[in-house]
Amino acid sequence: MGKEKTHINIVVIGHVDSGKSTTTGHLIYKCGGIDKRTIEKFEKEAAEGLLGPGSRPQP
Numbered sequence: 793m794g795k796e797k798t799h800i801n802i803v804v805i806g807h808v809d810s811g812k813s814t815t816t817g818h819l820i821y822k823c824g825g826i827d828k829r830t831i832e833k834f835e836k837e838a839a840e841g842l843l844g845p846g847s848r849p850q851p
Contacts, residue, residue, distance in 0.1 A: 802819075804812045820826055 802816070804816050806812045817826075821831065
């Protein structure tokens with residue numbers, strides 16, 4: 793069989809505010825690319841207003 797791929801390239805295209813970042817972040821999280829601890833850190837920073845206006849963690 794062929795070689796196992798260690799990564800893939802994905803392109804996400806859509807209109808402004810259509811959820812591209814949210815969808816991509818969710819996909820990465822579900823695939824194990826972001827651990828729960830990192831998500832909790834982002835949630836805390838978002839609640840404290842440290843991520844900037846309009847920023848929110850990608851669950």
